[in-house]
Amino acid sequence: MPYSQIRDTLNNDRQYWIQTLVKIADPVISNLSKDQLKKNIPVGRSSSALASSREFITHMEAVGRTIAGIAPWLELGPDNTPEGKLREKYIKMTCKALANSVNPESNDYFNSTATRQILVNSAFLIQGLLQAPTQLWGNLDDTTRKRLIEQWKSTRTMKPGNNNWLLFSAMVECGLKEFSGEWNFPTVERALTSHREWYKGDGVYGDGADFHLDYYNSYVIHPMLLQILKVTVKQRPSFQSFLNEEWIRFIRYAEIQERMIAPDGSYPVLGRSVSYRSAAFQVLGACALFGKLPESLKPGQVRGAMTAMLKRLFEQPGTFDKEGWLTIGVCGEQPELGDIYLSTPCVYLCSLGFLPLGLPANDPFWCNPVEPWTSIKAFGGIDFPIDKFIKP
Numbered sequence: 001m002p003y004s005q006i007r008d009t010l011n012n013d014r015q016y017w018i019q020t021l022v023k024i025a026d027p028v029i030s031n032l033s034k035d036q037l038k039k040n041i042p043v044g045r046s047s048s049a050l051a052s053s054r055e056f057i058t059h060m061e062a063v064g065r066t067i068a069g070i071a072p073w074l075e076l077g078p079d080n081t082p083e084g085k086l087r088e089k090y091i092k093m094t095c096k097a098l099a100n101s102v103n104p105e106s107n108d109y110f111n112s113t114a115t116r117q118i119l120v121n122s123a124f125l126i127q128g129l130l131q132a133p134t135q136l137w138g139n140l141d142d143t144t145r146k147r148l149i150e151q152w153k154s155t156r157t158m159k160p161g162n163n164n165w166l167l168f169s170a171m172v173e174c175g176l177k178e179f180s181g182e183w184n185f186p187t188v189e190r191a192l193t194s195h196r197e198w199y200k201g202d203g204v205y206g207d208g209a210d211f212h213l214d215y216y217n218s219y220v221i222h223p224m225l226l227q228i229l230k231v232t233v234k235q236r237p238s239f240q241s242f243l244n245e246e247w248i249r250f251i252r253y254a255e256i257q258e259r260m261i262a263p264d265g266s267y268p269v270l271g272r273s274v275s276y277r278s279a280a281f282q283v284l285g286a287c288a289l290f291g292k293l294p295e296s297l298k299p300g301q302v303r304g305a306m307t308a309m310l311k312r313l314f315e316q317p318g319t320f321d322k323e324g325w326l327t328i329g330v331c332g333e334q335p336e337l338g339d340i341y342l343s344t345p346c347v348y349l350c351s352l353g354f355l356p357l358g359l360p361a362n363d364p365f366w367c368n369p370v371e372p373w374t375s376i377k378a379f380g381g382i383d384f385p386i387d388k389f390i391k392p
Contacts, residue, residue, distance in 0.1 A: 013307045014357070014366050018083065020314050021070060021354045022090075027324050028066045028348060029090060032097035037062075037108045042325050043343050060110045061117055062345035063101060064124030067094060067136070069351025071128035072289055072358025074135045083361070087135075095139045098125075102147035110151065119155040123168035123224065124349075126152070126175030130227060131358065137179060149180050156184065163208035164216055166191035167224040174231040188232055195225055196242060202389045203252030214271020215280040218257065219349060222250050222283050247292070252390045254287040255294040259374045259387065261305040265312030266331075272339050275328045275346070277313050278353025281306060285355040288365050296385045299365040303356070305373035310353065326350070 031037040038059040070090065078088035100106040110118060125148075129137045137145070152172050160169045170191035177183035198206040205221050206212065229243040257280075260267045267280065274280075287293050288302055313319065318332035326347050327333040359365050377384035 064121035068128035071132035075132040123171040257284040265308030277350040300368035304370040
């Protein structure tokens with residue numbers, strides 16, 4: 001497709017992003033706010049998926065993931081615009097949903113002793129709350145805050161694997177530090193020390209000691225590692241050098257991600273958990289949100305690439321079922337792409353592909369004209385910057 005045609009389809013991008021994120025998030029947040037999530041959310045699996053003892057609690061897995069993605073947008077707060085009023089609606093609904101999730105009398109209560117997945121959900125939820133301290137954490141009642149903190153503490157008995165799961169435990173400790181004032185620092189230190197050792201070069205970490213060609217550097221590793229370091233350096237300044245290194249690596253990984261988006265919005269389908277869809281580009285979106293895009297990338301270029309990617313994924317028939325829930329797959333309903341550990345609620349991690357909505361509508365990311373991204377230039381006869389590796 002010629003770039004001029006792509007450009008013409010990308011008008012009013014922010015409205016499209018909001019409509020799509022709300023379409024994804026609303027079934028999760030609205031049902032939980034009504035104490036009906038466990039009752040209504042589908043729990044689909046591939047034919048090869050393992051039978052799971054967490055079947056009765058898997059509805060929980062959609063919640064932390066969804067809130068992690070929508071939180072930056074909600075943190076902009078209410079105002080008198082249609083968008084601001086929509087945010088106000090979802091701020092209130094999300095706070096009610098969180099209250100139900102930790103209320104022992106609720107049908108949707110998250111039993112913290114039922115499964116290790118409560119650790120994963122807690123980590124993603126904290127990732128969101130740390131990005132919406134005013135509009136989400138600040139609007140929770142004292143009882144809900146206390147119950148959340150107790151639930152997070154209960155995950156300390158769950159031993160993480162020697163891989164990216166170390167970051168889940170460390171993220172929980174960082175949430176406890178930020179919201180309750182205390183933490184178990186050795187848990188954080190182990191995660192940071194291990195990941196520093198597991199760095200493979202050119203912006204990529206191993207998932208454990210081994211290199212994995214998948215998107216876990218974007219799903220989990222870079223975003224959580226950066227957030228953990230931000231919290232840690234306030235208490236342990238000696239980790240500032242690692243934070244400085246991580247920023248360089250984070251930005252480099254975003255640069256790589258932009259080059260992976262094809263002119264039609266498709267991208268290489270690599271590794272496990274490919275049904276997380278747009279979460280594969282969380283790091284690129286986060287760099288935009290943090291105002292840290294590489295010098296080689298312009299805001300309108302990144303917005304164009306990410307909008308094309310979102311449309312390629314979420315406009316495919318079958319991506320949502322007839323009730324509006326996401327299905328398992330990359331592009332449409334492809335149930336056999338569900339890994340053995342994955343069920344429908346897990347795929348709500350895709351909400352992390354919408355982080356730039358945390359930028360106000362007048363930010364250059366949203367206001368600057370759409371520009372051709374790298375793959376359009378490369379295959380359209382347009383000069384573009386050569387790619388260079390980083391040493392740290």
